[in-house]
Ligand SMILES: *[C@@H]1O[C@H](CO)[C@@H](O)[C@H](O)[C@H]1NC(C)=O
Ligand SMILES: *[C@@H]1O[C@H](CO)[C@@H](O)[C@H](O)[C@H]1NC(C)=O
Ligand SMILES: *[C@@H]1O[C@H](CO)[C@@H](O)[C@H](O)[C@H]1NC(C)=O
Ligand SMILES: *[C@@H]1O[C@H](CO)[C@@H](O)[C@H](O)[C@H]1NC(C)=O
């Protein structure tokens with residue numbers, strides 16, 4: 001009689017940072033290509049500044065000066081404190097535009113783009129000058145004047161345009177995690193009272209990757225770069241320095257009686 005036994009063992013999760021590097025800043029996990037300290041990040045764009053004089057500690061992507069709320073190696077995405085670009089809102093400074101050109105970061109298509117106010121026109125542009133934007137309507141119910149647009153291309157620049165026509169009232173524009181926006185914001189005008197919205201960023205990998213265990217997608221324009229994660233059944237960090245590892249170890253035993 002032949003018996004085939006199979007054991008499946010969960011392998012220990014592979015490291016998410018290079019040896020000797022910190023994998024957290026306070027409560028926030030910092031996976032490679034990000035890193036704290038010179039030999040820990042992939043390149044300067046992924047340098048994380050960890051400010052531990054505040055509690056909880058705050059992590060920022062130094063090169064783009066954006067504070068990080070979460071980094072997911074599984075999704076190759078980071079949630080950052082996204083700015084609310086505004087004009088003429090009481091108690092708010094007029095926000096500065098955001099420009100990620102020349103960096104490996106782009107806004108994820110999981111965000112939704114929101115313009116609030118009467119006749120607010122907000123636009124985004126990207127590597128190929130694509131424009132995404134919308135113009136909010138002016139209705140009688142003034143508090144709900146907003147429009148949504150979905151970014152579907154490589155977008156790196158985000159600004160509020162000034163039509164010079166209608167300067168009345170508070171105007172805002174922001175890019176926000178769509179799921180969060182739908183579940184947390186019922187009246188977009190209330191966004192003027194919060195400091196930031198969660199915005200999803202993704203980053204492009206360069207050629208130095210572990211091709212066997214990867215799943216990549218060209219971010220709309222393949223010449224711009226790829227967003228890569230470990231393939232299904234694998235986990236880890238999709239760069240050669242660390243690598244993706246199979247999630248399970250299978251042991252086959254053959255028993256003859
Ligand atoms: C850390 O954050 C505090 C409070 O925002 C700030 O005063 C301090 O300068 C920061 N430290 C560093 C090293 O950035
Ligand atoms: C950060 O992302 C990880 C993985 O996607 C998730 O498990 C965790 O709950 C997130 N944390 C926060 C604070 O959003
Ligand atoms: C964004 O920054 C890049 C590089 O720093 C610059 O060339 C470009 O003109 C800027 N775009 C806008 C719209 O400010
Ligand atoms: C992709 O972007 C590059 C650089 O911005 C551009 O030269 C090229 O034409 C684009 N390719 C496609 C297929 O859109």
Ligand SMILES: *[C@@H]1O[C@H](CO)[C@@H](O)[C@H](O)[C@H]1NC(C)=O
Nearest residue numbers: 097098099157159160161162
């Ligand atoms: C953003 O828009 C304002 C007003 O239209 C303009 O003055 C400014 O130059 C723009 N900034 C960028 C970076 O595009």
Ligand SMILES: *[C@@H]1O[C@H](CO)[C@@H](O)[C@H](O)[C@H]1NC(C)=O
Nearest residue numbers: 087088089166167168169170
């Ligand atoms: C701001 O809005 C008020 C009306 O709410 C308007 O009277 C004023 O001209 C606006 N100011 C600017 C600088 O747009």
Ligand SMILES: *[C@@H]1O[C@H](CO)[C@@H](O)[C@H](O)[C@H]1NC(C)=O
Nearest residue numbers: 077079110177178179180200
């Ligand atoms: C968006 O936010 C939701 C809820 O806060 C979170 O579960 C989800 O992971 C976020 N989506 C992305 C793409 O990060």
Ligand SMILES: *[C@@H]1O[C@H](CO)[C@@H](O)[C@H](O)[C@H]1NC(C)=O
Nearest residue numbers: 179180181182183184185198
């Ligand atoms: C957003 O909504 C989710 C549930 O959909 C909730 O768990 C979370 O605490 C809310 N976040 C904020 C900042 O209100």
